[in-house]
Amino acid sequence: MTADEVVSRLTSGMTLGIGGWGSRRKPMALVRALLRSEITDLTVVSYGGPDVGLLAAAGRIRKLVTAFVTLDSIPLEPHYRAARESGSLELMEIDEAMFMWGLHAAANRLPFLPVRAGIGSDVMRVNPGLRTVTSPYEDGETFVAMPALRLDAALVHVNRADRLGNGQYLGPDPYFDDLFCEAADAAYVSCERIVDTAELTKEAAPQTLLLKRSSVTGVVETPNGAHFTSCAPDYGRDEAFQKLYATSPYAEFAERFLHSDEHAYQSAVQAWQKEQRP
Amino acid sequence: MTPVTRAEYCVIACAEAWRDNGEVLASPMGLIPSFGARLAKRTFSPDLLLTDGEALLVGLDGTTEGWLPYRQHLTMVTGGRRHVMMGASQIDRFGNQNISCIGDWSRPTRQLLGVRGAPVNALNNPTSYWVPKHSRRVFVEKVDMVCGVGYDRAAAAGPSAGRFHRIPRVVTDLAVLDFATPNHVMRLASLHPGVTVEQVRVATGFALHVPDEVPCTREPTAEELELIREVIDPGNARAREVPERAAA
Numbered sequence: 001m002t003a004d005e006v007v008s009r010l011t012s013g014m015t016l017g018i019g020g021w022g023s024r025r026k027p028m029a030l031v032r033a034l035l036r037s038e039i040t041d042l043t044v045v046s047y048g049g050p051d052v053g054l055l056a057a058a059g060r061i062r063k064l065v066t067a068f069v070t071l072d073s074i075p076l077e078p079h080y081r082a083a084r085e086s087g088s089l090e091l092m093e094i095d096e097a098m099f100m101w102g103l104h105a106a107a108n109r110l111p112f113l114p115v116r117a118g119i120g121s122d123v124m125r126v127n128p129g130l131r132t133v134t135s136p137y138e139d140g141e142t143f144v145a146m147p148a149l150r151l152d153a154a155l156v157h158v159n160r161a162d163r164l165g166n167g168q169y170l171g172p173d174p175y176f177d178d179l180f181c182e183a184a185d186a187a188y189v190s191c192e193r194i195v196d197t198a199e200l201t202k203e204a205a206p207q208t209l210l211l212k213r214s215s216v217t218g219v220v221e222t223p224n225g226a227h228f229t230s231c232a233p234d235y236g237r238d239e240a241f242q243k244l245y246a247t248s249p250y251a252e253f254a255e256r257f258l259h260s261d262e263h264a265y266q267s268a269v270q271a272w273q274k275e276q277r278p
Numbered sequence: 279m280t281p282v283t284r285a286e287y288c289v290i291a292c293a294e295a296w297r298d299n300g301e302v303l304a305s306p307m308g309l310i311p312s313f314g315a316r317l318a319k320r321t322f323s324p325d326l327l328l329t330d331g332e333a334l335l336v337g338l339d340g341t342t343e344g345w346l347p348y349r350q351h352l353t354m355v356t357g358g359r360r361h362v363m364m365g366a367s368q369i370d371r372f373g374n375q376n377i378s379c380i381g382d383w384s385r386p387t388r389q390l391l392g393v394r395g396a397p398v399n400a401l402n403n404p405t406s407y408w409v410p411k412h413s414r415r416v417f418v419e420k421v422d423m424v425c426g427v428g429y430d431r432a433a434a435a436g437p438s439a440g441r442f443h444r445i446p447r448v449v450t451d452l453a454v455l456d457f458a459t460p461n462h463v464m465r466l467a468s469l470h471p472g473v474t475v476e477q478v479r480v481a482t483g484f485a486l487h488v489p490d491e492v493p494c495t496r497e498p499t500a501e502e503l504e505l506i507r508e509v510i511d512p513g514n515a516r517a518r519e520v521p522e523r524a525a526a
Contacts, residue, residue: 085385121396172334
């Protein structure tokens with residue numbers, strides 16, 4: 001598939017899960033394709049990074065489900081900050097562990113899973129819909145019943161995949177990308193390189209095969225597709241470019257880098273990088 | 279040797295948080311807590327586990343000894359095999375901590391990080407805090423968004439909230455604070471040498487429990503000082519996080 005074909009299967013109002021973590025291995029090429037479309041009114045579920053920042057700045061998010069939004073080396077995401085401070089998006093703010101158990105619940109077709117997190121904190125105050133559950137065993141303890149974070153679609157980015165949808169990560173952390181795919185009705189995987197199935201385990205251990213084709217709907221080859229977030233070991237975060245992103249008004253950034261397709265984006269990035277060299 | 283700096287007392291006070299912790303993951307957030315954790319591991323708490331900041335468990339020389347992706351990290355939290363030292367944008371007298379936002383949550387005047395893992399940390403593994411600049415902006419009567427749960431709220435939320443809840447210490451550039459009081463209100467546990475009780479009181483936005491005798495934060499040993507200066511932080515990054523203040 002192409003990134004635009006993925007986006008053609010999405011519609012306004014959907015609940016969309018985005019893999020990666022902060023400014024790490026984000027499916028940025030798919031997010032950029034989303035930005036080129038007219039799709040809006042999204043509920044975005046993400047351990048947030050620039051994916052959230054860009055979609056928020058473009059006014060595409062109606063509701064966000066997250067535990068944080070950060071650029072890692074730049075702790076606060078400026079566009080997300082601006083969106084929150086102007087009150088322009090609805091927020092379900094939950095703890096990192098609650099988020100994970102919400103994905104587990106969805107992947108396992110359970111309505112909720114108990115979590116020892118949230119109670120006592122203002123997560124309960126700002127999410128009045130959250131319920132608790134009491135253990136039916138002798139301990140009788142009470143926990144948060146974290147509701148399933150079921151997704152209409154998931155977008156994730158990995159290092160390699162085959163055409164069938166078997167996805168491989170070669171970096172240190174799978175994050176929660178397999179759970180995002182399993183929690184979604186449709187999962188779209190972008191990757192640095194599409195390879196033959198046999199190629200996947202030629203040099204890497206089978207444990208790197210994070211995504212199974214049974215939970216993947218479509219695969220897109222997008223070289224440098226996580227840019228400017230990290231995609232170890234293929235490339236690290238483009239710190240200089242991230243800084244540019246974080247310090248530019250969105251309209252200016254979009255005009256220079258997001259005006260056309262992914263190829264144009266990558267060319268514009270290269271042109272910018274060339275300008276930076278003395 | 280040149281005199282011990284305030285930043286070095288802070289490193290010592292952070293390191294002490296991990297004393298006698300055994301074989302648990304030390305999760306320092308911030309520069310001085312990181313130096314503290316490494317100092318503890320190099321000296322009195324050699325069994326501590328440390329990460330490389332990503333998904334690997336590494337020894338002091340960088341040797342990989344384990345794999346710790348986020349999902350397993352969260353199991354170290356809920357399994358209680360971890361002692362984290364988090365930051366705090368706001369903290370109150372019972373140890374309720376905020377890193378999410380300042381002002382009204384529905385439309386904050388300053389959006390910060392978000393709750394991150396503070397709610398799960400507070401209820402499951404020992405959670406200490408590091409505040410590089412002790413001030414009334416941080417030490418407030420009431421935090422705007424409770425992320426890390428304090429003693430009063432943990433007690434009110436019932437047995438499952440209090441079962442593993444513990445805030446061993448709060449380290450600042452002025453002092454060490456803890457909750458070793460009958461009703462778990464914050465107590466001045468030790469003053470970094472050169473700091474007065476009055477200075478801490480002025481910089482704290484609520485009534486702090488101050489014992490009749492407040493000890494000084496302990497001196498580093500000669501070995502510890504050499505490790506901090508020559509091995510752990512030869513570039514003196516610690517002085518950028520906690521600069522030397524002019525004598526009071």
